[in-house]
Amino acid sequence: MTDPLALDPVLSPAERSRLPFNEEHRSHDERYELFEQHVLAGGKVEAGDWMPDEYRTQVLRFVEMHANSELMGVLPEREWIMKAPTLRRKLALTAKVQDEVGHSQLLYRVAEDLGKPRDRMIEDLLAGRTKFHNVFHYPTHTWADIGVIAWLVDAAAIVAQQALRDSSYAPYARTMRKICWEESVHIMHGRDVVVTMVTGTSQQRDMIQEALDRWWGPLMQMHGPRSDRSKDRDIQWRIKAKTSEELRQEFLGIYVPRIWELGLTLPDPMLGLDPTTGDWRYTEPDWQELRTVVTNNGPKSQERLAFRQLNWDETRWVRDSILAAPRAAA
Amino acid sequence: MTDTPPADRAAGSPPDGRTLEPWEVFRQEKEGDPMRHGGSVMAPDAELAVHYARELYARRQESVRLWIVRRADIHDLDDVDLLQPPLDRSFKKPGGYVMRDKLAAARAKSGQAKPKARPG
Numbered sequence: 001m002t003d004p005l006a007l008d009p010v011l012s013p014a015e016r017s018r019l020p021f022n023e024e025h026r027s028h029d030e031r032y033e034l035f036e037q038h039v040l041a042g043g044k045v046e047a048g049d050w051m052p053d054e055y056r057t058q059v060l061r062f063v064e065m066h067a068n069s070e071l072m073g074v075l076p077e078r079e080w081i082m083k084a085p086t087l088r089r090k091l092a093l094t095a096k097v098q099d100e101v102g103h104s105q106l107l108y109r110v111a112e113d114l115g116k117p118r119d120r121m122i123e124d125l126l127a128g129r130t131k132f133h134n135v136f137h138y139p140t141h142t143w144a145d146i147g148v149i150a151w152l153v154d155a156a157a158i159v160a161q162q163a164l165r166d167s168s169y170a171p172y173a174r175t176m177r178k179i180c181w182e183e184s185v186h187i188m189h190g191r192d193v194v195v196t197m198v199t200g201t202s203q204q205r206d207m208i209q210e211a212l213d214r215w216w217g218p219l220m221q222m223h224g225p226r227s228d229r230s231k232d233r234d235i236q237w238r239i240k241a242k243t244s245e246e247l248r249q250e251f252l253g254i255y256v257p258r259i260w261e262l263g264l265t266l267p268d269p270m271l272g273l274d275p276t277t278g279d280w281r282y283t284e285p286d287w288q289e290l291r292t293v294v295t296n297n298g299p300k301s302q303e304r305l306a307f308r309q310l311n312w313d314e315t316r317w318v319r320d321s322i323l324a325a326p327r328a329a330a
Numbered sequence: 331m332t333d334t335p336p337a338d339r340a341a342g343s344p345p346d347g348r349t350l351e352p353w354e355v356f357r358q359e360k361e362g363d364p365m366r367h368g369g370s371v372m373a374p375d376a377e378l379a380v381h382y383a384r385e386l387y388a389r390r391q392e393s394v395r396l397w398i399v400r401r402a403d404i405h406d407l408d409d410v411d412l413l414q415p416p417l418d419r420s421f422k423k424p425g426g427y428v429m430r431d432k433l434a435a436a437r438a439k440s441g442q443a444k445p446k447a448r449p450g
Contacts, residue, residue: 325348
């Protein structure tokens, strides 16, 4: 490893620094500026790098919300494990639930390295101080909801997640690559449930149409209201790459034709591709509903949080015994 | 504004108990492949770290081997003077030897033709 020619620094201080914002001798403002230049030029940030508080907080908030959503997102599906129509469906759904909990573990791990302990993240979620995605605050009525959730909720999520594989925060980007790979299986599972039911009895077909009608509103709200690109800090820092509207357009572009292909309808008379702009037109989503739901006033918000609380309390002994000092062998 | 992570990164632990710490997970996708970094897990000891790693990085039979290493045991070297010195290192690379013109001169001198490209 030792290179006799290189024992004394051979590069000038400016040339030596791959990431000059990591250098402690610089002033805060100078480091901030260098950091921003690095990120804007497409540079990546690792957990051990220096970063401005503002960036750390933004990434943490973003990843924590994502982790919360994965953790809470399994609750509607969990209710159907015992009611799945066949053994294969039961196995697939169980595996999906296990995957989503796994995703929350991976994401909480990314967030922990930014400085917030996992216990505090769970406590903040349970106390309503942090949020989870709107779609996980709604009830599931029939097995058809499970197909629609696994296909379209996961599809809407994966559109957002694929854009995060280029996040400036490298540990998050790497985690998203693993997560996207696993999510692609969920979409196939969900689409298979939907296609099976639309080709089944007329009652099964009606169940899918009814579930689709129920979920369309929340799906259209899921990516959030349009935002101004130049004012969106997450975009500027390149924590995420696409705006809400870009994600919604991408989702509509891929999935509306696949929904129509099955002879299903969507409950929005305005919905259609505008031939002049190339964008999808749609009725303005109900943003008031979105705000109500994500502040834990949705139809199932309190029940699901109460279940998580129960689960958190009942598993406390496991966490305590993991951390307990080992007892001397008897 | 301190811009430094809190000193206590690990989750809380009872007074005389153990602390969670990060373990890095490396995975091999199939026999003969290099070990690649997969991510990390939090655990108080190697035994639990192995269990968590198996659960999060090999649940779908996507790995044939895992290495689980305490993060604190990793030596990180990123000194550019050692790794990327601005000295001419072309003699260490095949591209550092350009002899097309010299070969042409040698052929001219010996009166030999350029060999045909090998088939395939």
